[in-house]
Amino acid sequence: MSNTQTQILMIGIAYAVLSAAAAHAADSTTIPDFSSNGVGWRVAGNVDNTGLAEVPEDPGNGYISHHPDWPYAQNVVNRVGDFTNPNLKPWAAGVLEERARKVMAGGIPFIPNSRCWPGGVPGMHFFPASVFYLQNEDQVWILNNRGEVRRVFMNVPHSEGPGYSWYGESIGHYEGGDTLVIDTMGQDDKGPIDRYNTPHTRQLHVVERHTLDAERMNVRVVATMVDPGAFKVPLKGMINYGWSTVRGSPEPAKWEEYVCNENSDEYFIPEEELVPVPSATRRDF
């Protein structure tokens, strides 16, 4: 190797080392761009209509899936949750069994957001709506065009006594240049954690990792759900988002107003089985 080649090599090595260090530093401060330029994200690729999928490299204890004797089949077998899952506490298994047996007997499975109730966390991910992230320095908003809004307060601790609400209190931070980590607690016990309406308590604590892929074409959300009141172990599942397109077209789908409560009359489900949509009868101002 000539002196010139050696010099180029040494400069190259030095630059590579500096670049690697700079890249590491950038990763710890770089913020992934979930903005999607106004195009919606839409759930893509879930496997069994649970609303969740197994995390391939780290399935953990998994999640509550369909009953082994009642595998979901669209238009043939409705959603029957696996109340025999050993990770459920007895009372939770009992509630899920009661719900499952109604479906086994021909009833209609129900999750709150199928009748326009708020989805909560992670339930907001289970509906095929277009999802949008808005990011500023202090906050991230996650919206969908069913009128759901989540607010994530960045780089702050949970507040003391946030109370209980449909979406709880979410705090977040970025990791590794590609991931938004959201920690949510303070949810009431009404929002779904899957499409089987597996029950949970107000102790539910959800950590989501929203990771943007290198091409910024997909967001993978891994949700870990801890609820010592309902689950014996933490449950874990994954939701994948891809670009949302206009139905029947490759055109990217931008924001459109969609109002769940509009035309909410239901003509195919017996009234006694129908969960009413949220409504009010008296003015509050």
Place this chain on the structure above:
Amino acid sequence: MKSVKLAHMARPASAMSGRVLVAVGVLAMSAYSWSYPALAQNEGTGGSFEFFVPGEGQDIGGIYWLKSYSAAIQTVDGGVPPYTPEALAIYEEKRARIEASAEIIEEDQARGLCTPDGVPRVLQSPYPFEIVQTQGQIHFLYEINKIIRLVTMDEPLPDDDTLEIFPWYSGHSVGHWEGDTLVVETGGFKNYTFLDNLGAPHGYGLRVTERYRKISDGNELEVVVDIHDPGVFTEDWSARFVYDLRPDLRMMDWNCGEVHRDISQVPGVVIPE
């Protein structure tokens, strides 16, 4: 607001020998100019996305709460809007039924089913709302009925046919800045929203222009709303609403029919018994 780069990750070199390393060194020099392939659907950000920084005097982001509530929409000088006789008769009939009882009348879907209030009715809501500014868009997030209203910046309104064929409760909105004033033009409304909380009617031809600006040293937000609806009004007219900037508040979840935030301290609000 500080600007923070959402830069792509540089890819460090790792090869370890001879000419390969020389090549790697050269590649490393260009690492920061490397970018992901352009995405057909995401060309606008192009890998150099930054947190949006509003222009001088154009930062209206934050949470706001109405300073003073009136159930009836009024002109800027406090008068009655110039309804046509037919529209006035409809208004008076609905108003009488609404004021007679705390029960929600069937036509008032915004109160009974919590569908979006429409514009300008949502502007007189006694519940807070939030403005989020991002590149090319401004979102108005209203606590009431969890309404999400998108204003697309610096684009024209869809054509009249589109507005008529695809009406939305909140209408289709576009905006632009005139100095420190955000001008929002909205058309394409469903015609079963009301203009106010007492049943003021409007037609498909409703066009609304809102002019937002900060006042009182930035502690208040004013909006002057121009109403154009020749089928309902004898002439164009304007209303005005003022909001306090409330950085101390957090927006709350909304679900129809549940008990929500206490609004009794908003002047003008009367809680029905």
